[in-house]
Amino acid sequence: MRAIDLNAASRDLLAPCCATCSWWLVRPGVPAGPGLRAEWEREAEGEAGFFGRALLDGDAVIGWMHVAASRLVPRSRCLPSGPPSADAYVLTCAYFYDEEYLHGFRHLLQEVEAALKHRRVAALEAFGLRHSREDHAFRGYLSDLNLFNPDVLEGGGFRRVQEKGEVARFRLDLAALVEAPRRSMAWDRLEAPAGTQPAA
Numbered sequence: 001m002r003a004i005d006l007n008a009a010s011r012d013l014l015a016p017c018c019a020t021c022s023w024w025l026v027r028p029g030v031p032a033g034p035g036l037r038a039e040w041e042r043e044a045e046g047e048a049g050f051f052g053r054a055l056l057d058g059d060a061v062i063g064w065m066h067v068a069a070s071r072l073v074p075r076s077r078c079l080p081s082g083p084p085s086a087d088a089y090v091l092t093c094a095y096f097y098d099e100e101y102l103h104g105f106r107h108l109l110q111e112v113e114a115a116l117k118h119r120r121v122a123a124l125e126a127f128g129l130r131h132s133r134e135d136h137a138f139r140g141y142l143s144d145l146n147l148f149n150p151d152v153l154e155g156g157g158f159r160r161v162q163e164k165g166e167v168a169r170f171r172l173d174l175a176a177l178v179e180a181p182r183r184s185m186a187w188d189r190l191e192a193p194a195g196t197q198p199a200a
Contacts (some may be wrong), residue, residue: 001057001104002180005050006064011041013054013061015095023146024066024075024092040110043069048119049088055108062104063096065112067124076127080164084125089116091148092128094141102152105140109156117174125161128153130168 002011011019022032025040044051047069054064070076070084073092077083084090091112096104116124128148129136136142140152150168154160157177158170 001055001060001107003053003108003115005115006052006054006066007045007050008041010054011069013056014064018064018066018093018095021093024073024090027074027078030074039069040072044072047072048121049114050115052125052152053108053112055104055111061097063094063108065094066092067112067116068092076186079127079169080167081127081162081169084169085123085161085171088123088125089121091124093143093146094148095143096141099141099143100138102138102140105152108155109140113172113174114176117177121174123174124158124172126153126158126170128168128170130163130166135150 006014020037022037022040024038026032028045041051041065051068052066055062067089070088070090073084075089076090076092091109094105094108098104113124127146127149128150129145130144130150132149132151136149137151140149141147142149147167148170150160150170153170156172158172160168161171162169
């Protein structure tokens with residue numbers, strides 16, 4: 001498997017529901033104007049070189065995650081347990097064709113973290129449920145809630161920094177991460193899961 005940056009050249013990998021989504025880009029009650037999504041992608045890419053990362057196995061797309069500087073995510077300033085820290089990037093959402101492919105979710109999250117660390121970003125923050133639920137055990141991102149699974153975030157090194165109601169904000173200080181090679185012969189022998197889609 002390999003991870004690639006989401007940018008103008010690779011955005012066609014996105015499913016239509018993600019390619020046109022602007023939920024994170026506006027405050028509640030504010031309509032998204034025409035071209036807002038494209039403008040956001042250009043600004044995010046201009047700042048960091050990407051607006052997320054996608055996970056592929058050969059030509060099969062497994063999933064992707066979106067991420068951007070906190071100032072580029074207006075909705076995050078209005079969420080319970082917000083706003084995010086000014087020095088952080090926000091992990092806004094994730095999309096996997098198999099929502100319970102937790103290994104792929106964790107792998108891609110590590111790829112996002114590594115890409116941000118390489119760009120000298122101080123921290124990555126994400127919004128998740130305050131309390132985990134048994135029926136979410138194998139899902140990293142809860143698309144019906146637009147929130148992440150707290151157990152998965154904390155298992156990956158995130159810590160809680162704020163809680164309000166049923167929503168918590170989590171933070172991972174990227175300076176604390178140590179870069180190390182992760183590939184192995186066993187990893188190379190892994191086959192793509194059933195829940196994949198062709199990239200082309």
